[in-house]
Amino acid sequence: MAIERILKDDASEEKGERARTASFVGAIAITDLVKTTLGPKGMDKILQSTGRGQEVTVTNDGATILKSLHIDNPAAKVLIDISKVQDDEVGDGTTSVVVLAGELLREAEKLVAAKIHPMTIISGYRIAAECARNALLQRVVDNKENAEKFKSDLMKIAKTTLSSKILSQDKEHFAQLAVDAVMRLKGSTNLEAIQIIKKPGGSLKDSFLDEGFILDKKIGLGQPKRIENAKILVANTAMDTDKVKIYGARVRVDSMSKVAEIEGAEKEKMREKVQKIIAHGINCFVNRQLIYNFPEELFADAGVLAIEHADFDGIERLALVTGGEIASTFDNPESVKLGHCKLIEEIMIGEDKLIHFSGVEMGQACTIVLRGASHHMLDEAERSLHDALCVLSQTVNDTRVVLGGGWPEMVMAKAVDELARQTPGKKSHAIEAFSRSLVAIPTIIADNAGLDSADLVAQLRAEHHKEGCNAGIDVISGSVGDMAELGISESFKVKQAVLLSATEAAEMILRVDEIITCAPRKREDRM
């Protein structure tokens, strides 16, 4: 009696041991892939897209690497997912979270081979994660009260984050940039107010923070290039033909003269609109949509600076920083709020002309202009800076700080190890394994730097046996050093998110005992 197939033809089913092996192999493969990018001496990856142009990206940002991979293994997809979430939530630690989850699974694989039930491993991991979090909580430093110290904390965090990126050469410079930018936000996490403009040319050192707002647009012909005490009207309106919006309207005429009449009426309409806009008493007009030659000319005649085709983000930011509102109708000039700024001028960066608004009302916004040798360099610099900005803005809200350089992992590992010794039953194996996974992170950091990881980690472990030790791996000198002295810090929020998400993901993969893959959807052949 043959058992018939239950599933569709192409669908496959993997059970028990095989399913587990498949997910372990997938997850560990992903971990090994991103592992080498961890830490200050981590290497970069080149990603070539399959799309048109075969674009190349050079990066060591975990989330960016994983996002661009096409993966079939379901367990690997879970890891990619947590890395993305880490990116969205705290912005940094995207590699660490994957590496930790992978190490947890690697340890779990050994335990499963030793005939320990996955559920037991999960409950052990849970206890261990809780214990690790508490251990870390006890050692956090919170300098919320002391503004001076807090600022130096931020500096340290920024430097630590940037040191593993392409910007590490100029990390001092960029850390200062990032901290300044975030401090201007005054506690809000709205990173939109920080604009990053990339201009190839010059060197990374030439990058600078501008307190005003820079719009990557040109000023219309024959219009003033410099305006002091500008009154700005930010608008989103059609300045080309101003279509009739009533549905189904169309022009139908029977003679040439009528065409001319209607054209005249249209022109008149535009002239009226421009008059209305000028009647607001403005000397700068920024529009999201195109401005045709005719109205542009009218603006030039009136001595008004008109900027066309500012993109959506551009005008929203401009409206935000100048305190004006985005207008689409111009009938009641008295109630439209205009934006103000001290000075508008055209500036040159490299070869490009940009419009610079300085002395804006809202002090929160600022622009960071990145300079660099190539597009790849700039893209990577932007990603790194974005990471740093995210971490900093999160730290401003949650001011707790821990040391870096493998210090938190060692502290957690020590506490978890102690817990393992006190726990009776099979769970203690899982708890022990958790501690081993934590130690794997400093090991990888050391390995990536080409150091003798076994020796260093053993030293580190011995150091940590003393109470209140600040030892971590000093990659630069290749030895164990005092992290507090070296000024290597990380945000507690990031570390906590890494710990919890990694445990959650490992748990999720461990719980699986069967993988059912549906038949891939047939793509219809398009002729």
Place this chain on the structure above:
Amino acid sequence: MALAFDEYGRPFIILKEQDQKTRLRGLEAQKANISAGKAVARILRTSLGPKGMDKMLQSPDGDVTITNDGATILEQMDVDNQIAKLMVELSRSQDYEIGDGTTGVVVMAGALLEQAEHLLERGIHPIRIAEGYEMASRMAVEHLDHIAQKFDFGPTNIEPLVQTCMTTLSSKIVNRCKRPLAEISVKAVLSVADLERKDVNLDLIKVEGKVGGKLEDTELIYGITVDKDMSHPQMPKQIQDAKIAILTCPFEPPKPKTKHKVDIDTVEKFQTLRQQEQKYFDDMVQKCKDVGATLVICQWGFDDEANHLLMHRNLPAVRWVGGVELELIAIATGGRIVPRFQELTPEKLGRAGLVREKSFGTTKDKMLYIEHCANSRAVTIFIRGGNKMMIEETKRSIHDALCVARNLIRNNSIVYGGGSAEISCSIAVEAAADKYPGVEQYAIRAFADALDSVPMALAENSGLQPIETLSAVKSQQIKENNPHFGIDCNDVGTNDMREQNVFETLIGKQQQILLATQVVKMILKIDDVISPSDY
């Protein structure tokens, strides 16, 4: 066979293209069906109970789902076999009717089929087996009524409800924080429940999820969340005592459904048309303002000009709100959905104490909270979690918990879980079997054995010795005449489910037994399977 002869002895064909079909008949057909049913049950068996494992499902588009919800697994499994599809249906109907116990019902049906196979081998006619099962299921359901207990709860005493929901949640991945989630579910159900009529409209509970944060951040909002933000970035982010106009017409010039053309052939026409257009926008906004609305929620988009006019007159607005959400907002705020501007009146506005925009994480995710509504009956459960799969799984778990709480409000009888009810039924059915004269006796006895398979699977999944544990519990039940003994899955140290606070709903359990029996009867009655052979 498929060949018949007419009165002249000429053959004629009943089944078309006979050689292209495979055909199974009689015992063979039954056995094939049974083995298919069993195969499905075997997949779900390991997911049963608090220590059950999850399944990873990859959809045709490559999306990954991790779940141990029986209905979800079967739904996404891409099943081809007809009998297996019946099992999928079975689990789905349990899901629709009760919402929980979708795994248990399939395991039960699988066990019944397995027992039936033995009986068939002994030469008992399938119909007799089906009848025996029918009788046995009736006995079991009666017995459940007998051992069920009523308990009291009220809006102030929600503890028993929370306990029952916790039993449901303990088998899911969210069991780490089952207590808060159970409390959230119970509170949500109670706030929308009509205790007089004993009815709960689950549509009033919206379950929303957003990736990020911790599972512990999951919260119950007495109001509605909408995954939208204000139409204009500079509109106020917070509105107190909002009066909400709920519109299903766009802020755009009308588009009559009949085909029409407006011809412009003179300058005057051009100008009047333009003025009309302006007036039209102005009128729309003015109408909203006139009736006293302080917030406009619209199903459609706004024209740029309308958007600015709204902003200009201090009328915050939200656009592109989905139909379902719109209805919920209408229910919650006590407003009416208005399809035309002309019909807008002050009475039709909805009221809410607080409307605010909240942003999450480092990306620009924003959500709109509408709270302190006039009619607080609509609530939202807002789930946070580490990743998308976690959120989806939590949504399913919460759904189960909500259904359980609803069932309890409808009927407050419970039975004890952990397999204790099944064991007790099995004992009762077994005892009754001996009294029954006739061949059905065997079927009834087989039914009792099948009932044992649920606690057996529970024990197996928890890493206990299945046969040993089951027989110990069974003898304990008989010896002490106490139907509360079950399998100690969580290794707490006692078998008494009353002490462990493991409850299940009576109707859920009864439904499981009835549905499983029904499907098995249906499968047993099939004696001919005709299917097109491979092509």
